[in-house]
Amino acid sequence: MSGDDEQWNDSNRAFLQALMARSTLTLDEAKPLLAAIQTTYERRETIAEDITEADLNAHIAAANTRISPFDFEIRSTYHQTTRKRVYALVNSSSDPIIQLATIHTAEEISFLKRVLDAMFETYNTSRNEVMAITSMQAVRLHKAPDRGRRDTQDGAATQGSTAQGLKMIEAEKMLRTLVDEGWFETSNKGYYTLSPRALMELRGWLIETYNDVDDDDDDDGERPPRIKQCVACKEIVTVGQRCSKRSCHCRLHDICVQNFFRMQRSNGCPVCKTEWTGDSFVGERAAPRRSGAGSNANTSRITVDDPDQNNDPDEIDR
Amino acid sequence: MPLIRKRRSQQAEPSPSPPPTRRRPSPAASDASSVDGAYDGGAALDGETQGAGSSHEQMVKKLVRLALASEYSRQPIRRADITTKVMAPHTGRQFKGVFEEANHQLRSTFGCQMTELPQKEKITVSQKRAAQRSQTQNTLSSSNKSYILTSTIPPALRAPNILPPASVPTSASESAYTGLYTFILSLIYLSPGRTIPESRLEKHLKRMNADNYVLSGEKTEKVLKRMEKEGYIVKVRERDGGGEESVDYVVGPRGKAEVGEVGIAGCVRKVFGKVGMEREELEKRLVRSLGEGVEMKNRPDEGGEAEVEVQADGAGASEGEAEGGGRRRRSTRASNSTPKTPATRKRGRNAMVDEEAEGDEDEEEEEDDQGESGDE
Numbered sequence: 170m171s172g173d174d175e176q177w178n179d180s181n182r183a184f185l186q187a188l189m190a191r192s193t194l195t196l197d198e199a200k201p202l203l204a205a206i207q208t209t210y211e212r213r214e215t216i217a218e219d220i221t222e223a224d225l226n227a228h229i230a231a232a233n234t235r236i237s238p239f240d241f242e243i244r245s246t247y248h249q250t251t252r253k254r255v256y257a258l259v260n261s262s263s264d265p266i267i268q269l270a271t272i273h274t275a276e277e278i279s280f281l282k283r284v285l286d287a288m289f290e291t292y293n294t295s296r297n298e299v300m301a302i303t304s305m306q307a308v309r310l311h312k313a314p315d316r317g318r319r320d321t322q323d324g325a326a327t328q329g330s331t332a333q334g335l336k337m338i339e340a341e342k343m344l345r346t347l348v349d350e351g352w353f354e355t356s357n358k359g360y361y362t363l364s365p366r367a368l369m370e371l372r373g374w375l376i377e378t379y380n381d382v383d384d385d386d387d388d389d390g391e392r393p394p395r396i397k398q399c400v401a402c403k404e405i406v407t408v409g410q411r412c413s414k415r416s417c418h419c420r421l422h423d424i425c426v427q428n429f430f431r432m433q434r435s436n437g438c439p440v441c442k443t444e445w446t447g448d449s450f451v452g453e454r455a456a457p458r459r460s461g462a463g464s465n466a467n468t469s470r471i472t473v474d475d476p477d478q479n480n481d482p483d484e485i486d487r
Numbered sequence: 488m489p490l491i492r493k494r495r496s497q498q499a500e501p502s503p504s505p506p507p508t509r510r511r512p513s514p515a516a517s518d519a520s521s522v523d524g525a526y527d528g529g530a531a532l533d534g535e536t537q538g539a540g541s542s543h544e545q546m547v548k549k550l551v552r553l554a555l556a557s558e559y560s561r562q563p564i565r566r567a568d569i570t571t572k573v574m575a576p577h578t579g580r581q582f583k584g585v586f587e588e589a590n591h592q593l594r595s596t597f598g599c600q601m602t603e604l605p606q607k608e609k610i611t612v613s614q615k616r617a618a619q620r621s622q623t624q625n626t627l628s629s630s631n632k633s634y635i636l637t638s639t640i641p642p643a644l645r646a647p648n649i650l651p652p653a654s655v656p657t658s659a660s661e662s663a664y665t666g667l668y669t670f671i672l673s674l675i676y677l678s679p680g681r682t683i684p685e686s687r688l689e690k691h692l693k694r695m696n697a698d699n700y701v702l703s704g705e706k707t708e709k710v711l712k713r714m715e716k717e718g719y720i721v722k723v724r725e726r727d728g729g730g731e732e733s734v735d736y737v738v739g740p741r742g743k744a745e746v747g748e749v750g751i752a753g754c755v756r757k758v759f760g761k762v763g764m765e766r767e768e769l770e771k772r773l774v775r776s777l778g779e780g781v782e783m784k785n786r787p788d789e790g791g792e793a794e795v796e797v798q799a800d801g802a803g804a805s806e807g808e809a810e811g812g813g814r815r816r817r818s819t820r821a822s823n824s825t826p827k828t829p830a831t832r833k834r835g836r837n838a839m840v841d842e843e844a845e846g847d848e849d850e851e852e853e854e855d856d857q858g859e860s861g862d863e
Contacts, residue, residue, distance in 0.1 A: 182598030183644040189555075189597075190653035205648045235596045239551050266549060266572055270556035272655060349657040 176231055180210035185232050185258075188243065192351030193255045193366045199225045229256065237261075244369045249408045252424040259370040276313075277343050280335050283310040284344075288363070289379045289395055295415060298451045300407040301360035304344060311340035360453040368405050375405065394418070397451075400439050401425035408452035412438040412445065420451055542575050543585065549573040550589035554601055554636055559655065561717045563604055563633035563741070594639050601634035604718070604740040610682075611725040635744055663702035667710065668719045669754055670695075672742050675720065676751045677776055682723070685734040717741055752781035 183206050188194055194202075200217040203224055207215040229243045236242065240262040247254050260267050271278065284307050292299040292306070312334035335343065344361065347353040352367045363371070380394035397420045399406045410426055412419040419440040421429060426447065430436060436445050449455075550573045557564045574582060586601075594600045609618040638645060652661035674691055675683045692698040692707060701710050714720045718741035726732050752773045761769045773781050 177595070179598065179640045179644055182596070182640050183649055185596075186598055186638070186640070187650050190650055191658070192654055202649060205646065206644065209643045209646065209649070239548055239555075239592075239596070264549070264552070266553045267556050269553070269562065270559040272560050346656045349660075350654065 177235055178210075180206045181228065181231055181235075183210070184228050185236070188232070188256070188258045193257045193364075195253055195255050196222055196225060199256075203228065225256075246365050246369050246404055247402070247422075247424060248365050249404075249406070249422050249424065255365045257366045257369050259366075263374075273343070273346075276333060276335055277339075279313065280311065280340055280343055281347065283313075284361075285375075288361075289375065292456075293395055297455050297457050298411060299360075299453060299456045300451060301356070301362045301453045301456070303359050304341070304361065307344055307361060308337050308340045311335045311337050356453055358453055360456075362407055362452070368407070372405060399425055401429040406451050409450070410445075410447055411449045411451050411455075412441060412443055413449045414438065414441055414443045417441040417443065542578070543581065543588070546573050546575060546578065546581070546585045547588045547592060550585060551592050551597075554589065554593060554634070555597070558599075558636040561741070563635055563718065564601060566632045566634075593636070598640040599636045599638050602637040602744050604633050604635055605743050607721065607740060608737065610721075610723045610735075610737060633740075635741055637744065660703050664710070664713075667697070667701055668714050668742070669746060669750070671711075671714065671720060671736075672738060672746050673751050673754055675736055675738050675742075676748065677755075682735045682737045685722075685736065688736055715739070719745075748777040748781050752777050 184203065187202055187206075191198075200220040203220045204215045204217040207213070207220075229245075233243050236258075240260060241258060242261045243256055243258050245254055245256045260270075273281075284302060287306060287310060288300055288302050292302055344353065348355055348361070351364055353361045354364045355361055368375075376394075376396050379396050397406055397418055398404060399409065399422045400419055401421055402425050404422070406420040406422055409420055409422040411417075411421075417438060417440055419438045426445075429439075430445065433439060437443060438445050550569060553569065553573055554564050557568075569582070569586070570579065574585065578585075590600050609615045644650075652658050652665055655661055671688065674688065675681055678687070689698055697707055699707055701707050703710075711720070711722075715722055718739040720736050720742060721739045723735045723737055724732060725735075755773060756769070759769055770782070
């Protein structure tokens with residue numbers, strides 16, 4: 170927390186502001202950005218191709234040192250399906266102050282809370298771990314539930330006006346805005362999922378909110394927690410694969426599967442040793458009765474009710 | 488910034504997922520944890536010398552966060568809010584120290600600072616009278632001061648290819664909004680008496696085909712309300728003797744602090760883009776309309792270096808589509824029109840937003856004729 174120094178100059182500040190101005194940053198986006206900053210700051214032409222991941226990481230490391238005293242942090246994660254690494258500046262602690270940092274009304278926020286509840290409770294059963302929501306399903310949540318709201322997190326909803334909810338058209342708009350703002354992503358099939366950015370920012374909150382507080386440890390939990398982490402990378406899985414044994418709570422990202430089993434040298438679930446079939450899913454592919462071409466390389470089959478059934482070769486791409 | 492509240496800090500999480508790549512020890516990843524450690528260490532140190540020191544630190548940190556959070560939603564940082572949200576009870580006297588330290592931290596870490604907003608002008612006769620009556624009290628009391636964040640990094644580093652309009656909610660909508668308020672502020676600044684009758688503003692907006700709807704598809708009326716609410720413009724209603732009501736717009740506190748004369752001058756320069764003799768003429772006029780503060784004395788002739796290409800980002804594309812109609816989109820050339828005045832000038836620039844968003848240009852360019860006529 171000192172003044173100016175060599176490690177932190179206007180070029181770093183510009184980078185930090187640029188990061189704050191966007192919801193996420195990828196290496197591809199960072200290249201022209203850092204090149205422009207260097208060109209301007211050092212008065213020496215730098216082209217985007219000159220920027221390496223190490224440069225970006227150096228910038229981020231420097232920034233993290235400076236901003237952590239203020240409870241901000243630049244995190245990075247991999248996109249669950251594209252495997253792109255994304256960086257975002259997130260707030261790492263919650264206080265009433267930071268709650269000002271929204272352009273949404275209290276009603277909109279409580280609608281969002283209902284959507285999240287739906288994603289992680291209603292549409293996240295042990296049978297169908299969808300963890301996503303269609304816009305139809307989401308818009309239906311536009312009204313606040315009649316009977317007293319249950320368990321609103323520290324007043325996100327209660328502090329607002331009384332439970333009126335949104336009009337359907339407002340709910341639709343809110344969903345679009347959430348996509349624009351980078352909190353949600355939409356899939357080809359029209360499902361909304363949490364974006365990597367949202368997962369980074371809400372990581373702790375999600376686990377705290379949706380996983381029972383009692384089951385302190387992962388081991389021998391009879392009922393697996395609602396939010397599960399990838400066995401390989403430890404990040405939350407909302408799109409990925411699951412162990413074919415329904416009671417097992419082992420999950421893996423599609424992007425982690427290959428490496429993981431190569432390292433492990435066996436094809437069994439790391440937890441229960443059941444053979445990993447790769448056709449039991451988390452995410453929209455686990456949704457019941459909605460067929461259609463899978464967007465992913467794995468398979469287009471919707472395997473829900475029969476996780477133990479074995480794969481039909483013609484439906485598996487590889 | 489979160490739009491959902493979290494109850495506790497991440498550190499307390501039972502399973503703080505380690506950064507995704509453990510194979511590759513990236514500075515970013517390892518930093519996240521190591522820094523936490525460092526910070527904890529720091530806190531521990533402070534903890535030993537407990538008491539005033541650490542609560543001072545706490546307040547500084549809170550104020551920094553308050554400032555950044557408020558700016559996100561374009562709310563002014565009110566002195567009263569600082570008192571209730573930041574200052575621990577019975578620490579009112581430390582305000583100055585906390586404020587200065589927080590501003591120092593904002594400058595040194597984030598490259599921005601809290602700038603005091605000018606008081607709202609008293610425009611109507613009744614307002615003036617009321618002000619006279621309660622004069623000393625009101626104008627001098629510090630309790631109704633408020634601040635906004637303005638950038639302190641050099642203008643060159645605020646070019647749109649470095650700092651695009653913030654994605655709140657999207658970069659495109661932000662640039663459209665920024666463009667529109669800059670345009671409207673220019674109209675007001677360049678109007679006689681820095682006030683523009685509502686009818687005249689409407690006429691201008693009509694020429695821009697923005698009299699009913701603006702780029703984003705929102706109603707113009709609603710957008711003007713937003714500008715009013717955020718302090719860019721102030722709507723003044725006054726009844727004259729004959730009972731006829733006049734409605735005028737003047738520049739609001741945020742308009743002054745964030746854009747100001749210098750910002751308007753920069754925008755006009757960019758729009759007219761004159762060179763040589765004509766440029767001198769333009770400069771003279773600018774000084775005449777906006778005051779000497781906007782003179783470009785020390786400015787090196789910008790040309791090569793400052794010219795930066797605007798990346799063809801989503802903003803452009805989606806604006807094109809969303810246009811309510813009629814508004815031409817020019818190919819954006821360099822738009823580093825940020826005025827390069829010496830830092831000593833009062834230059835209000837929103838830290839998070841770059842006014843010189845390319846969005847400005849399509850709108851500003853049509854203003855040419857009118858800006859000029861208003862000027863003469």
